[in-house]
Amino acid sequence: MGQVPDTREQITAAGYACIARFGPTRTSVEDVAQAAGVSRATMYRYFPGGRAELIDAVVTWEYRRFFLALYEALRGAETLEEVMERGLMVAHQAIEEHEVLQMILRTEPEILEPALSAEGQPTRELVAEFLTPYLERHELRPGIEVDAAADFLARMVLSYMGSPGQWNLDDPIQVAELIEVELLSGIVPISS
Amino acid sequence: MRSLTPRQFSSYCLGVDSAARSNAVVVPLRPVSTPEVTKRVAIVDGALACIAAKGLRLTTVDDVARASGMSRATLYRTIPGGREAIIQATVETEVARFFSALAVAMGAANTLEAALVDGITTSARWLSNSPALTTLLEVEPWVIMQHISFGQMDRALALAVDFTGPFFGRWLEPAQAARAADWAVRIVTSYLSNPSDTIDLTDQIQVRDLLRQFVLPGVHALEERNRS
Numbered sequence: 001m002g003q004v005p006d007t008r009e010q011i012t013a014a015g016y017a018c019i020a021r022f023g024p025t026r027t028s029v030e031d032v033a034q035a036a037g038v039s040r041a042t043m044y045r046y047f048p049g050g051r052a053e054l055i056d057a058v059v060t061w062e063y064r065r066f067f068l069a070l071y072e073a074l075r076g077a078e079t080l081e082e083v084m085e086r087g088l089m090v091a092h093q094a095i096e097e098h099e100v101l102q103m104i105l106r107t108e109p110e111i112l113e114p115a116l117s118a119e120g121q122p123t124r125e126l127v128a129e130f131l132t133p134y135l136e137r138h139e140l141r142p143g144i145e146v147d148a149a150a151d152f153l154a155r156m157v158l159s160y161m162g163s164p165g166q167w168n169l170d171d172p173i174q175v176a177e178l179i180e181v182e183l184l185s186g187i188v189p190i191s192s
Numbered sequence: 193m194r195s196l197t198p199r200q201f202s203s204y205c206l207g208v209d210s211a212a213r214s215n216a217v218v219v220p221l222r223p224v225s226t227p228e229v230t231k232r233v234a235i236v237d238g239a240l241a242c243i244a245a246k247g248l249r250l251t252t253v254d255d256v257a258r259a260s261g262m263s264r265a266t267l268y269r270t271i272p273g274g275r276e277a278i279i280q281a282t283v284e285t286e287v288a289r290f291f292s293a294l295a296v297a298m299g300a301a302n303t304l305e306a307a308l309v310d311g312i313t314t315s316a317r318w319l320s321n322s323p324a325l326t327t328l329l330e331v332e333p334w335v336i337m338q339h340i341s342f343g344q345m346d347r348a349l350a351l352a353v354d355f356t357g358p359f360f361g362r363w364l365e366p367a368q369a370a371r372a373a374d375w376a377v378r379i380v381t382s383y384l385s386n387p388s389d390t391i392d393l394t395d396q397i398q399v400r401d402l403l404r405q406f407v408l409p410g411v412h413a414l415e416e417r418n419r420s
Contacts, residue, residue: 163345
């Protein structure tokens with residue numbers, strides 16, 4: 001907002017636009033330099049590793065943006081149950097409808113590796129941190145520690161939202177059932 | 193079941209016809225040990241040694257021939273189809289070995305809690321003790337990650353649920369057993385791809401405590417539904 005994006009950010013955003021338009025395989029360093037309005041020399045100053053480094057940066061950038069948008073969408077949620085329910089549905093839908101992600105999964109999924117492995121740890125911590133205040137406000141079963149519960153929930157949420165398996169996460173009834181049993185039964189007291 | 197080592201089990205599996213073999217988890221009626229099976233196992237173990245040493249991408253057919261102590265010609269005769277076929281045979285054999293170890297552990301469990309705890313710890317131990325898998329996760333994680341990410345994980349989940357579901361079926365209705373199995377698979381893949389500082393999934397006590405806190409209350413809720 002009103003901030004001048006730095007050159008690195010500008011190149012990364014242009015990289016994302018190019019991948020969205022041409023696909024990851026057909027995006028070259030030249031395309032991105034042109035789209036960002038910078039010279040090849042500038043490009044290599046910011047991304048000395050060339051195309052591979054640029055693509056890693058784009059993936060990580062979009063990954064972060066995805067989660068920021070998700071947090072934004074969940075801002076109004078009040079209870080733990082509500083944030084889990086909306087979070088799972090919104091995240092799953094966002095993954096399904098993320099055209100660029102789906103195209104990458106079809107064509108060159110290996111470029112997602114940095115986001116899924118090296119970034120895996122921070123993502124889990126980010127989700128756990130996000131859930132912590134909801135856990136702190138909620139009545140918990142005896143002996144349940146907030147940190148451990150947040151870590152477990154983050155692991156499960158990330159697993160189900162990316163790969164629902166036998167669950168239909170577009171169905172609110174199934175989502176509520178999943179949350180009640182698989183996600184929260186050990187954490188919150190049985191509701192009367 | 194308990195007297196069967198994973199290696200014996202995989203030899204059994206490899207002795208059955210190729211259609212059944214691609215199904216990986218097959219319990220044959222009688223043991224089969226022919227020179228062809230022995231050679232096949234030697235090739236697979238050679239390939240595993242190569243992958244453990246330098247990863248998948250750099251492993252060539254020549255490397256595998258050298259590591260398994262046979263000529264290229266014998267190797268091609270035993271597993272026709274070149275590098276691709278060798279890799280496939282290696283994956284299938286390892287999957288069969290993994291599931292046989294899991295079957296031994298889960299089959300011996302006397303309670304639902306033990307089936308979950310022993311199933312998870314056995315999986316974690318087997319996976320973390322595999323030198324080939326350890327190298328892959330270090331140098332070419334994508335080879336593994338792609339099978340447990342996004343829609344691709346559905347296949348791994350379905351395979352694991354088909355295999356472990358019946359073990360849970362001793363205590364749960366089939367639909368609930370599949371749910372419990374799906375849940376357990378997610379725990380294993382999460383801690384495998386994203387290790388925890390506080391929980392070691394190969395430690396039986398730690399896993400038992402983790403499950404008693406976060407999983408067993410839900411599993412018992414599923415059990416209750418069976419009764420009602």
